[in-house]
Amino acid sequence: MSVRFVPPDAIRARFSRAMSEMYRAEVPQYGTLLRLVADINAAALAADPALAARLDAAGERARLDEERHGAIRVGSARELATLRRLFAVMGMHPVGYYDLAVAGVPVHSTAFRPVERAALAANPFRVFTSLLRLELIEDAALRAQAAAILARREIFVPDTLRLIAQAEAEGGLDEADAERFVAAALETFRWHGEATVDIDTYRALHDAHRLVADVVCFRGPHINHLTPRTLDIDAAQAAMPRHGIGAKAVIEGPPARRVPILLRQTSFKALEEAVRFPGADGATAGTHTARFGEIEQRGLALTPAGRARYDALLAQAREADGAGSTDAGYAGRLATAFAAFPDDEATLRRERLGYFRYALTDAGRAARGTGLADRPLDALVEAGLVRADPIVYEDFLPVSAAGIFQSNLGGEERKAYAAQANRAAFEAALGAPVADEFALYEAEQAASVAAVRDGLR
Numbered sequence: 446m447s448v449r450f451v452p453p454d455a456i457r458a459r460f461s462r463a464m465s466e467m468y469r470a471e472v473p474q475y476g477t478l479l480r481l482v483a484d485i486n487a488a489a490l491a492a493d494p495a496l497a498a499r500l501d502a503a504g505e506r507a508r509l510d511e512e513r514h515g516a517i518r519v520g521s522a523r524e525l526a527t528l529r530r531l532f533a534v535m536g537m538h539p540v541g542y543y544d545l546a547v548a549g550v551p552v553h554s555t556a557f558r559p560v561e562r563a564a565l566a567a568n569p570f571r572v573f574t575s576l577l578r579l580e581l582i583e584d585a586a587l588r589a590q591a592a593a594i595l596a597r598r599e600i601f602v603p604d605t606l607r608l609i610a611q612a613e614a615e616g617g618l619d620e621a622d623a624e625r626f627v628a629a630a631l632e633t634f635r636w637h638g639e640a641t642v643d644i645d646t647y648r649a650l651h652d653a654h655r656l657v658a659d660v661v662c663f664r665g666p667h668i669n670h671l672t673p674r675t676l677d678i679d680a681a682q683a684a685m686p687r688h689g690i691g692a693k694a695v696i697e698g699p700p701a702r703r704v705p706i707l708l709r710q711t712s713f714k715a716l717e718e719a720v721r722f723p724g725a726d727g728a729t730a731g732t733h734t735a736r737f738g739e740i741e742q743r744g745l746a747l748t749p750a751g752r753a754r755y756d757a758l759l760a761q762a763r764e765a766d767g768a769g770s771t772d773a774g775y776a777g778r779l780a781t782a783f784a785a786f787p788d789d790e791a792t793l794r795r796e797r798l799g800y801f802r803y804a805l806t807d808a809g810r811a812a813r814g815t816g817l818a819d820r821p822l823d824a825l826v827e828a829g830l831v832r833a834d835p836i837v838y839e840d841f842l843p844v845s846a847a848g849i850f851q852s853n854l855g856g857e858e859r860k861a862y863a864a865q866a867n868r869a870a871f872e873a874a875l876g877a878p879v880a881d882e883f884a885l886y887e888a889e890q891a892a893s894v895a896a897v898r899d900g901l902r
């Protein structure tokens with residue numbers, strides 16, 4: 446192998462930057478969000494040196510300014526499977542299965558993201574990727590029409606397809622081809638102000654579900670938001686109106702806590718944008734609403750036991766009086782429900798509710814060879830020989846994702862589709878299984894424990 450390949454981490458970092466620049470040019474409010482989040486993060490780090498030191502130690506501080514996720518929606522198995530290959534060139538792999546039909550959104554989804562710790566530290570760019578479930582369109586004629594429109598479109602430019610195949614065959618891309626690849630891949634996610642269908646077709650698909658129109662009526666899966674990561678989402682939520690940005694009513698996910706867990710998210714409502722619809726007698730002017738902005742705060746990854754407790758408490762807050770999550774009392778109900786969830790690291794760790802990365806302290810390194818290697822982990826931590834740092838949650842939350850979708854699909858919570866989750870169908874379309882996110886966190890924790898024990902031996 447004589448060519449020098451650009452590492453996938455570097456291609457991903459370039460792609461993430463290029464997407465961010467494109468979206469900032471397309472949606473100026475996104476630029477405002479980026480500035481707001483940068484200010485809030487700088488203030489949070491200055492106010493909390495311990496947090497800054499910990500993020501430094503975990504390799505998370507450097508990535509913070511670059512950190513964001515995006516979201517796209519596609520319409521066919523071929524599109525999804527090709528995206529899988531495209532993202533693989535950049536070291537992004539499908540993790541997790543999210544069923545959104547239960548929340549009245551006719552899609553199921555995965556997140557393409559780096560999986561190794563070093564890759565996450567280099568650049569954690571993730572793309573939440575949804576596949577339309579055409580079978581959930583009730584009207585058979587409309588369903589067939591949507592399928593026919595999707596079958597005709599090509600969302601990738603020829604260079605993208607060629608360079609994916611080349612990277613697969615040769616094991617990577619050299620500098621010039623990596624550059625070409627990023628530029629070509631970007632084209633798939635660009636906004637098009639011109640629909641591919643006439644306005645009547647758009648309206649019929651829109652009436653089935655706004656999301657169906659969004660996926661079917663355009664040349665490609667325009668990036669619909671990019672989300673920077675903040676260290677203080679409550680400050681971000683409060684700052685949005687001051688910057689002329691209308692925030693959604695409630696922050697999705699867990700309430701504010703001393704130890705952040707999982708993922709909290711807020712967004713601004715999707716923009717109503719001018720679109721031209723082609724027709725026999727020339728184009729018709731109309732609008733489409735899809736693109737928005739979002740901010741997230743990430744915290745401790747929970748174990749299955751922790752997650753089950755989270756899901757139960759969230760359901761309790763949402764279902765009290767059947768009120769859902771949009772009314773004024775929700776924040777209070779959420780805080781009340783989560784009073785039952787431990788909020789200090791030691792308890793979360795001892796009760797195995799969250800995942801931690803373990804490492805020897807100086808005292809621990811000094812204790813090498815003193816017969817402590819097989820002592821219980823909790824005892825080693827309490828003795829100050831081992832430190833435990835939270836492993837950050839790198840994934841998404843289906844209930845939150847549904848809330849984000851809904852706030853951008855006209856506000857109301859929609860009724861669930863009767864259809865079951867169908868992970869097997871999703872993986873068949875993807876052409877690969879999705880990784881189990883819990884297994885990834887578990888493996889990282891286990892590797893850190895093994896390293897600690899080795900270091901003590």
Ligand code: OOG
Pocket residue numbers: 515516517518573575669710739841842845846847849850
């Ligand atoms: C994806 C919504 C989900 C998140 O952060 O949970 C999402 C979409 O609107 O396509 O991005």
Ligand code: NI
Pocket residue numbers: 514515516573670672739849
């Ligand atoms: Ni998002």
